[in-house]
Amino acid sequence: MTPSTGVKTLKIDGRDFSARPDETILDVARENKIFIPRMCELNGLSTVGACRLCLVEVKGSNKLLPSCVTHVEEGMEVTTTSERLTHYRRMIVELLFSERNHVCSVCVSNGHCELQNLAQKLGITHVRFPYRNPKVEVDASHERFVIDHNRCILCTRCVRVCDEIEGAHTWDIMGRGVDAKVITDLNQPWGSSATCTGCGKCVHVCPTGALFEKGRSVAEMEKRRSFLPYLTLMREEHE
Amino acid sequence: MTPDELLEIAETERESQKRFTHRVNVCLAAGCVSCQSQAVKDALDSDIARRGWGDHCQAKGVGCMGLCSEGPLVSTGVLTGNDRLYKRVAAADAAEILDSIDGAPVSRLRCPTDVPFFQRQKKIVLENSGVIDPERIEDYIAAEGYQALIQALTEMTPREVVEQVMASGLRGRGGAGYPTGLKWSTVAKSFGVQKFVICNADEGDPGAFMDRSVLESDPHRVLEGMLIAAYAVGSSDGYIYVRAEYPLAIKRLRAAIRQAERAGLLGANICGTRFSFKIDLRLGAGAFVCGEETALIASVEGKRGTPRARPPYPAMEGLQGQPTLINNVETFANIAPIIRKGGEWYAQVGTEKSKGTKVFALAGRVQNTGLVEVPMGITLREMVFEIGGGIPDGRKFKAVQTGGPSGGCLPEEVLDQPVDYESLARLGSIMGSGGMIVIDESSCMVDVAKYFMDFCMTESCGKCTPCRVGTYQMHRILSSITEMTATPQDLAMLEEFCDLLKHTSLCGLGQSAPNPVVSTLKSFAAEYKSHIEDHTCPAGVCGKQPGGART
Numbered sequence: 001m002t003p004s005t006g007v008k009t010l011k012i013d014g015r016d017f018s019a020r021p022d023e024t025i026l027d028v029a030r031e032n033k034i035f036i037p038r039m040c041e042l043n044g045l046s047t048v049g050a051c052r053l054c055l056v057e058v059k060g061s062n063k064l065l066p067s068c069v070t071h072v073e074e075g076m077e078v079t080t081t082s083e084r085l086t087h088y089r090r091m092i093v094e095l096l097f098s099e100r101n102h103v104c105s106v107c108v109s110n111g112h113c114e115l116q117n118l119a120q121k122l123g124i125t126h127v128r129f130p131y132r133n134p135k136v137e138v139d140a141s142h143e144r145f146v147i148d149h150n151r152c153i154l155c156t157r158c159v160r161v162c163d164e165i166e167g168a169h170t171w172d173i174m175g176r177g178v179d180a181k182v183i184t185d186l187n188q189p190w191g192s193s194a195t196c197t198g199c200g201k202c203v204h205v206c207p208t209g210a211l212f213e214k215g216r217s218v219a220e221m222e223k224r225r226s227f228l229p230y231l232t233l234m235r236e237e238h239e
Numbered sequence: 240m241t242p243d244e245l246l247e248i249a250e251t252e253r254e255s256q257k258r259f260t261h262r263v264n265v266c267l268a269a270g271c272v273s274c275q276s277q278a279v280k281d282a283l284d285s286d287i288a289r290r291g292w293g294d295h296c297q298a299k300g301v302g303c304m305g306l307c308s309e310g311p312l313v314s315t316g317v318l319t320g321n322d323r324l325y326k327r328v329a330a331a332d333a334a335e336i337l338d339s340i341d342g343a344p345v346s347r348l349r350c351p352t353d354v355p356f357f358q359r360q361k362k363i364v365l366e367n368s369g370v371i372d373p374e375r376i377e378d379y380i381a382a383e384g385y386q387a388l389i390q391a392l393t394e395m396t397p398r399e400v401v402e403q404v405m406a407s408g409l410r411g412r413g414g415a416g417y418p419t420g421l422k423w424s425t426v427a428k429s430f431g432v433q434k435f436v437i438c439n440a441d442e443g444d445p446g447a448f449m450d451r452s453v454l455e456s457d458p459h460r461v462l463e464g465m466l467i468a469a470y471a472v473g474s475s476d477g478y479i480y481v482r483a484e485y486p487l488a489i490k491r492l493r494a495a496i497r498q499a500e501r502a503g504l505l506g507a508n509i510c511g512t513r514f515s516f517k518i519d520l521r522l523g524a525g526a527f528v529c530g531e532e533t534a535l536i537a538s539v540e541g542k543r544g545t546p547r548a549r550p551p552y553p554a555m556e557g558l559q560g561q562p563t564l565i566n567n568v569e570t571f572a573n574i575a576p577i578i579r580k581g582g583e584w585y586a587q588v589g590t591e592k593s594k595g596t597k598v599f600a601l602a603g604r605v606q607n608t609g610l611v612e613v614p615m616g617i618t619l620r621e622m623v624f625e626i627g628g629g630i631p632d633g634r635k636f637k638a639v640q641t642g643g644p645s646g647g648c649l650p651e652e653v654l655d656q657p658v659d660y661e662s663l664a665r666l667g668s669i670m671g672s673g674g675m676i677v678i679d680e681s682s683c684m685v686d687v688a689k690y691f692m693d694f695c696m697t698e699s700c701g702k703c704t705p706c707r708v709g710t711y712q713m714h715r716i717l718s719s720i721t722e723m724t725a726t727p728q729d730l731a732m733l734e735e736f737c738d739l740l741k742h743t744s745l746c747g748l749g750q751s752a753p754n755p756v757v758s759t760l761k762s763f764a765a766e767y768k769s770h771i772e773d774h775t776c777p778a779g780v781c782g783k784q785p786g787g788a789r790t
Contacts, residue, residue, distance in 0.1 A: 177710070
């Protein structure tokens with residue numbers, strides 16, 4: 001990280017803040033306890049701007065900008081919550097629910113799920129469009145962990161943590177569009193993976209019940225959030 | 240190669256061509272090859288040999304002559320000013336064509352060239368297409384090839400080259416219409432240890448074949464454009480990203496690169512100057528989204544072809560994080576004439592904001608399908624009814640679709656609007672890369688919208704949520720409309736999705752995926768309504784079979 005040259009000042013939701021030029025809008029918001037919804041972003045991992053939940057309005061720009069990858073600029077005026085943004089965010093969360101088989105009542109992460117929490121926060125009581133109900137697999141071949149593709153929202157946190165922090169790059173994505181899915185090695189059973197170190201980082205960064213430890217029943221899979229400061233620390237040392 | 244050597248090659252080639260008083264040009268671009276034009280060429284060759292005409296008559300394989308629907312095309316008499324175009328030529332017709340070479344034309348094969356299809360065209364990009372042999376660098380050099388490069392290298396500074404491109408008013412021919420000169424200037428001014436020039440030849444719009452045709456008919460023109468661009472921005476490494484579905488274009492590009500390297504026009508110290516540049520080919524594996532510049536760069540880097548957020552733009556941080564100039568095939572193909580004749584010459588053609596010409600692939604329900612190059616500002620009506628020759632089988636025109644899956648369907652009412660970037664955008668479509676599909680009354684516009692949504696759904700890379708799942712949901716609703724099971728609430732939901740995808744998707748594919756739906760909802764709302772309320776398809780297309788018929 002380069003030493004701060006030319007600190008910027010900007011407005012977020014009408015309040016003034018200062019930021020280093022290498023910080024994103026989301027960095028500044030997080031530092032100042034302004035909540036911006038997101039799924040793919042996790043502090044300490046690289047940003048991809050994929051889930052589109054963190055879109056914000058910036059005065060003077062006719063486009064909505066993803067706050068996780070948009071760097072601050074002098075005099076920027078950011079709005080993180082508006083009727084329009086909430087409308088879009090709700091639709092995106094509904095789309096995520098409709099994509100696979102998200103049935104909270106029987107999910108290991110019920111009550112500790114980032115997708116569920118966000119839906120509640122956005123006031124979503126039901127999904128307005130039909131579920132796609134695809135037939136997808138559960139891979140329980142690993143001795144300690146399970147990947148349940150029914151709950152995966154393709155945030156790719158597992159892919160990034162495995163590559164960037166653990167350095168194993170066991171996870172990746174295959175397929176396109178709605179048929180995309182996360183895979184271990186070259187789409188081999190996780191249990192037979194030659195690269196997986198069994199560290200479990202992927203499980204604990206997973207926002208939903210897609211990745212969980214064996215032996216957890218409904219609502220029992222609480223992700224260890226103490227893991228996350230460790231992630232940030234690693235990231236800082238790494239750079 | 241020094242400039243003098245180049246002139247010498249041009250002179251020698253012209254001299255050696257002079258001994259042929261007669262020439263028969265046979266189209267050997269993919270369209271005509273697919274209907275056996277190679278056999279026609281072989282028959283002509285052997286017949287010429289049999290007659291002992293080898294000293295004065297030559298059958299020459301050339302690039303696209305434009306009227307692809309009437310192929311294989313053969314032209315004679317280009318040298319004597321007594322030129323004739325023959326259509327649907329078979330190998331068995333070779334003798335008859337040679338017999339009549341000085342006499343009356345073979346009337347049953349004759350294709351009239353005094354029709355608007357040929358007369359209304361203005362050829363800049365395609366000036367050599369159908370004239371030179373794309374597999375011989377000497378032929379290109381004889382047609383003033385590589386002169387612009389030498390002119391740039393020996394007489395102009397990089398800044399002067401950029402200024403000429405700026406003065407020309409040329410805009411990106413890939414579809415978005417970003418000013419080319421500005422892009423070059425940005426890359427030239429960006430700082431990096433290395434800079435790259437990439438030619439985007441990943442043409443993927445359904446019904447579009449402009450770039451393929453240019454690459455097959457005149458590959459050296461694209462190389463020359465890239466070389467001039469590399470000189471202007473200070474790059475030493477170039478890539479051509481071409482889709483693997485274009486084997487003939489790849490073959491000719493490979494041959495062209497080899498020939499240019501051997502001639503010292505590619506490689507180190509080009510023309511004895513300090514300028515060095517090399518070009519590598521990268522083949523796309525069939526993903527439409529790799530035509531998006533950031534996905535293309537990821538693919539060239541060997542990664543999964545998915546787009547990323549911009550900024551930073553490739554002009555600042557592109558391939559390997561270095562400043563990268565990405566232009567489309569047709570954009571590069573415009574460069575050599577601009578340098579040769581000057582930016583102001585180019586700016587005389589076209590409209591106020593859209594300069595020059597545009598190559599269109601005219602397809603669909605229209606008499607003349609094929610490749611045309613027209614000045615910007617021509618009206619849609621002229622395109623469809625004069626150049627295209629109108630709708631066959633006495634049917635009625637319904638819409639013209641421009642810009643592929645990112646574009647829109649334009650109805651009869653707007654046919655008198657000019658074809659330029661701003662007008663098409665205002666009408667709810669886009670210029671796009673040049674696909675122009677004519678639709679007649681026998682097609683259902685909901686079905687057309689569904690077709691394009693199906694395309695976007697299967698070509699979505701799956702990275703961002705709105706595009707990945709949104710295109711699926713939109714396709715589901717469009718399918719239910721064509722199956723007559725949709726409700727008015729579904730239609731309202733469809734409109735909500737249009738808005739969502741446009742404003743929240745990551746890249747151009749998702750942002751423009753709703754365009755075919757938005758434009759058909761705007762101009763053909765009655766068709767949607769009759770599917771939903773009266774459960775009938777006015778065109779009689781939908782409901783016949785599950786999922787409706789494909790256009």
